[in-house]
Amino acid sequence: MKNARSHLNELLVTLPSLLWLAIFFLIPTLIVLAIAFKPTDFYGGVGAGWTLETLRSLGNPNYPAIIWRTILLSIATTIICIVLAVPTGYYIARLGTRWRQIMLLLIIVPFWTSFLIRIYAWKVLLHPDGLIKKFLASLSIVDIHTSLLHNQWAVLLVMVYTFLPFAILPIYAAAEKFDYHLVEAARDLGARQWQGFYKVFLPGIRRGLLTAILVVFIPALGTYLIPDIMGGPDAEMIGNKIAQRVFVDRNLPHASALSALLTLAVFLPMVAVLFLQRKKDGSEPIIKESA
């Protein structure tokens, strides 16, 4: 009896956010999915009736490679961002208030400049006549004829640059709340520095880590501006294809089908991660961290 009541309470409390999710996330996603089963019409809009034609056209032989590259680049971006963000977040969290504010400001400052301008700035830097290229060539690290632009590495570099702040902030937030006596306790019990770090600090900020991973990985999968500007034909990502279908081919159903595929690719690993997390925590409630 009491249990049923608390379930009802829980439902009432979560109802607003459920509604919000339904209206702004679930329904649009379903619409996108639905469009994938519609034919195109003559004017580049969505025609009447239903068809499986679009799904069949996903058999485009280019797609598997592009999807694979998208996933690889996104995973690489996520890993590099996390590896850079953990020490940075740790470091900032341990600074005095004054320096901490300055560092946080420095991380946020780039957002005051347009995203596009910042990407073009990278293009200028990596350009054959750009600073970086000239510098590296003068040290004979790169051959004067190899291009730093228009390849996967340039895309990866700018993706890391773009998403790094989004990884640092949640990790910093978790590191700031972390009780560093725990690391001392571990050291006291015989742990070396790195053991204290990975047996106590990393588990202590695991929610921040999870947030950082999702916040980098999901938008990374959908990136299209960065490969568009920095990449060449062999650095295309699925986002580019979706954009092409919408803006060039005016084929909304095809774009929708690709989007649905991407959503699925994002959604499945996320569910898997959450499921594993839940299972491993066992009796531990999800809201534990806030205590």
Added chain:
Amino acid sequence: MASTNYLEFENVSKHFGSIRAVDRVSLSIAKGEFFSLLGPSGCGKTTLLRILAGFENPNTGRVILNGRDITDLPPHQRRVNTIFQSYALFPHLTVRENIAFGLRIEKRLKKEIDTEVDRMLALVQMEDQAHKYPDILSGGQKQRVAIARALIKKPEVLLLDEPLAALDLKLRQRMLMELDLIHDEVGITFLYVTHDQGEAMSLSDHIAVMNLGIIEQIGTPAEIYEAPRSSFVAAFIGDTNFFEGKVTDIVGHEYSRLTIDGFPDVLCFNDKHISAGNPVFLSIRPEKFHISRDAPPNSNKRNIMRGLVEDVIYQGLLTKFWVRVQEYRLSIVQQHSRFLLDEKPIRWNEEVWISWHADDSFMLERYSESDEQLVSLPPENIGDVNGEAATPE
């Protein structure tokens, strides 16, 4: 076996900027003893523990444990374990995993770890809670897990940083007894940090009283209570009545007469042979006075004077009196040896006789660096231990 210098601090100092958190501390602790560092908050106790655990590097001095200089060893190579002020239990591990942590790091066999953990769980009576996470444990239970987690490493010294401070009074008393039992059972050297004189007095074999980074006195609880070497120690341990006076002449071999502004002349034991003309502090503990309606028998070693009772606080076991003698208000405690219904107890506003034996008071030179503070601070800043001491008005 019981060598007195199992653990030694030799002239250890630690500065934070201009703060001398620990100032030329030398200490010698015997194997297996329960040793307390006692002092007000901010006096450097935690810093000294952290130096021993390896979390702070001293600016000067050495730390020797069991014949080995450990001053420069990293924390994980020292055979000392700490019970932190905040317990610092790992929130992502269960009670069992917390206790096992130190042995897992050593990569010990799983079977061995399980046996040891079970033994520790039994020692601290936490067998039923083994699978819980720390955040649902009570303060006392967390405390026990912290003890078990440290003891499982079989340290040469167990460090306890105000382990009872976060508990309520009842629980504190129980844990106090349990700590005593555990110490007897495991026989490990305990270095116990506290600002609570009651804890230190009841548990310790020896106490070092600290103030402003300095060790004021080292001794057994009785030595520190009965023969404090500085005014700070006298005021910090137990209640006392303080007087500022001057030695006027030496009486016999071991006694001196003092003049005190606003108080009758006093005869006092002078084992320190402070010579005439020197300013001194006189300290008399509240229970050393005798209070009576009739004049006490005369004796040449007794100080006898008249006073006016300004307040009487009956507390069952004892009664506290505030008695005015000239410009001083004395804090006096009398224990009840018997209760007679027809006896008329001493009342408020009564004139009474006050007496005490010259041997029951002691004089202190002004050598304690903290004396300045002691006199100038308002009583509430010194803490309740001194809150009731007599002060000239």
